[in-house]
Each structure stands twice: as structure tokens, then as C-alpha cells.
């Protein structure tokens with residue numbers, strides 16, 4: 001079973017994907033972390049995330065097992081991620097890694113932007129998780145403040161809107177709701193309620209096989 005979970009940043013898709021993986025006993029890949037790690041590697045090397053050769057080199061040398069989870073969560077890594085993610089040659093390298101992960105016969109949950117559309121178009125169940133820009137900014141702000149990062153609501157909202165625009169408008173694998181994906185708006189849902197709603201959607205999809 002492959003569950004594809006897509007949506008914009010801070011929509012709750014990561015939390016939902018994690019809970020789906022636990023609930024159904026599947027492994028999970030947070031594909032945003034791959035792009036964040038590539039963006040951060042470019043920044044660490046003093047490079048420019050828009051520089052194709054630097055970004056592709058970072059993508060090729062990415063070690064999935066050595067991603068520094070705490071450092072990739074910064075707002076700078078998120079912005080750099082959305083810039084390297086525009087580059088088709090970077091996406092090609094990432095595509096291979098994601099498809100290899102999804103090929104495991106034990107099944108998997110993958111979350112990102114293009115899982116249901118490009119990486120796993122044949123996924124058993126597809127979810128498209130979203131929430132209002134204000135609510136997503138509020139959630140991400142709480143996360144960043146907990147990490148000790150100081151950024152204003154207005155600046156973060158601007159950064160998230162900029163990433164949304166870049167993700168939705170890029171030519172290669174733009175963010176959009178895949179055909180057949182179930183929409184889950186978490187704006188007014190608690191984490192528990194969002195997880196329950198996701199379980200219900202997956203259970204319903206499993207009990208009514210695709211025609």
C-alpha cells in the first residue's frame with residue numbers, strides 16, 4: 001500500500017503522514033526533508049540555491065541517512081529548498097531516490113508536493129492536505145519560535161506565500177491536487193481530529209477499490 005500525502009508547507013501533511021505510517025504500520029518518507037537538505041548543503045558550501053550545478057552536485061551527494069533533522073527545519077533551509085526544487089535536474093535525482101523508497105513491497109507513506117501527481121501516480125490512496133495561509137503561518141511561527149528563531153508573523157507569512165507561489169507555478173512537478181486525491185482542510189482541526197479524518201479517508205478508499 002502506498003499513501004501519497006501532498007500539500008503546501010505547514011498544512012499538517014507531515015504530522016498526518018507520520019500518524020498514517022504508525023497507524024497502518026508503514027515506513028514514511030518526508031520528501032521535503034530531501035529538498036531542504038539539498039538547499040542547506042548549497043548554503044553551507046557558500047553557494048547560491050539558484051545555481052544549477054551547485055544544487056545538482058549537492059543532490060547527487062545527498063546521504064539520506066545523514067540528514068541533520070534540526071538544521072533543515074530553519075526558515076532559511078525551507079526557502080533554499082523551494083529554490084533548488086525548481087531545477088529539473090535536481091528533481092530528477094530526487095525522483096530516483098523517492099521511487100526507490102516507494103518500491104519496497106512492504107508499502108510506504110510519502111509526503112511532499114508531487115507524490116500523487118509524479119512520484120507515485122498509482123498510489124493506493126492520495127490525500128491533498130491544506131489550511132489557510134494565516135493558520136499555516138501561525139503553526140510554523142510556533143515551531144520556529146520553539147527552535148529559538150526570531151521572525152515576525154508578517155515576514156514569515158511573506159516567505160510562506162513566496163514558497164507557495166514558487167511551488168505552484170514551477171514548470172516541473174508543480175504543487176497541485178492530484179486527480180483522485182481526497183482534500184483535507186485542517187484549518188480548524190486539532191492534530192487528533194486531522195489524523196482521524198485522514199484515517200477515515202484512507203479506510204473509505206481501501207474499502208471501495210478504484211474502478
Ligand code: C5P
Nearest residue numbers: 009031032035081082085112113114163
Ligand atoms: O514540505 P517542506 O516545507 O519541508 O518542503 C520544502 C520545500 O521543498 C518546498 O517548499 C518545495 O519547494 C520543496 N518540495 C518539493 N517537492 C516535494 C517536497 C518538497 O518541491 N515532494
